[in-house]
Amino acid sequence: MKKMLTAIALSAMLFYLPACKGKVKDADVKTAVEAALASTPGYSGLMVDVKDGAVTITGEVTEASAKTALQSTVSAVKGVKSVLDNTTVMAPPPPPAPDIAADDPLTKGVTDALKDHPGIKATVNDGVITVTGEIKAADWRKVKMALDGLKPKKVDASGLKVK
Amino acid sequence: MALQDKYKELLDAAKASGVNNLQAIEKDGVLYVDGEAPSGAVKDQLWDMYNKIDPNFLAGDMVMNVNVAAAAPGAKAKVTTEKSNLNIRKGPGTDQPIVGKAAHHSIVTLVSKTNDQWWLIRTDKGEEGYAYAQYLTPEG
CATH class of the missing domain: 3.30.70.1770 (Alpha-Beta Plaits)
Incomplete structure (x- = not known):
């Protein structure tokens, strides 16, 4: 009976081993996503959170176009299963006011x-x-x-x- | 941006003719254009274009404050009044007493620029005081 259990346990391990090999650790995904964001202008200061390959991005992007491109930039990173974009677009700076005399x-x-x-x-x-x-x-x-x-x-x- | 379009020709010309620190701000139906023209001729050219786009400047949708680059102290300027002599005053303002006159079309020395309206000048007779900058055309 003991032998039998060991055999089951062994085969279970063998079965799961290949699956484990292909899985990228969340911490590595986080590092890779952060690197991808750092190399793209407009994404500075964003927070990256990874859980089981599901990536959540929070923070502010400078422009609407940067937010549009965020999804594809992040999902291109190896190990990313899904992307939740929780970023907001920064308010544009107010236009300069004309100088009016008193x-x-x-x-x-x-x-x-x-x-x-x-x-x-x-x-x-x-x-x-x-x-x-x-x-x-x-x-x-x-x-x-x-x-x-x-x-x-x-x-x-x-x-x-x-x- | 409607006014930037209306006066596009003028703004493009200002850029092309080397107006420094050119700034065009549109706010509440008025376009504010600021900058420093390299010469009086460039400023005149811009005002000609302004007059073409808005005949006689009656629309009230632009304030064009393009100055001619400041002449260095010690530079000469010509008195370009219509025909009269130019009042020289004790201080910068028409409420200030008149202390002398600079003859029509005479050449005076620019001592310093108080602001865009009033310059401190000295005539060849040694009279010194403030004169209205509009009637002074820097030489050279």
């Missing part, structure tokens, strides 16, 4: 710019210079150049008549 320096600058052009008037409110009156085209070009140089939010000339 109303006080704007008003002062507008006074200087209009001094030689009595035909037109301008008011400043919340960065917007509103110009009214009548002016020759060549003079208006000079005035507009000067006004734009003051860093206004906008130069509203809808009430201006250019001759």
Whole structure:
């Protein structure tokens, strides 16, 4: 009876041995996935978790295209059975804001710019210079150049008549 | 990005003609263009294109603050007023008292640049004070 059990145990071992040989350890998979991510830009700082060949990736990728490519990048690694992509795409950096001058320096600058052009008037409110009156085209070009140089939010000339 | 398209020709020309630190920011229906032109001719060329795209600059959808690269202190500048003499003032502002005059089309020395609007100048008669930069054209 004892012999019989040993035989069963032996054959069981023999049967399972080839299966064991083809299996890659989770730790090795993790290392390989991390290496694959490190060599691809946009994947820095991602966390890799492997359990029985099932890979879970968490963290932030820089772009949507990087997230799209993540699945194929990771599943190409040897020993990876499945990929769960739990990453999020980083919010894009806010666009640079234009440099707008405060109303006080704007008003002062507008006074200087209009001094030689009595035909037109301008008011400043919340960065917007509103110009009214009548002016020759060549003079208006000079005035507009000067006004734009003051860093206004906008130069509203809808009430201006250019001759 | 609609305004970047509207003024694309101008922005491309600015890039091609060597405008430094060129920046175009579009915000709330206004395109802000900043940069430093290598010469007054380039700045004029850009304003010509602006006038072509938006005749008489009436649309109010662009603020173009392209300056001409700062002339070095000691450089000469010509007084380019229409016909009158240029006021020289005690400080940078038309509220400042007039301390002298620079003759129309005379050459003055640029002492320093206070800001884009006001330059400290010295005439050949030795009068020194602040003049409105728009009426000064750097020589050479």
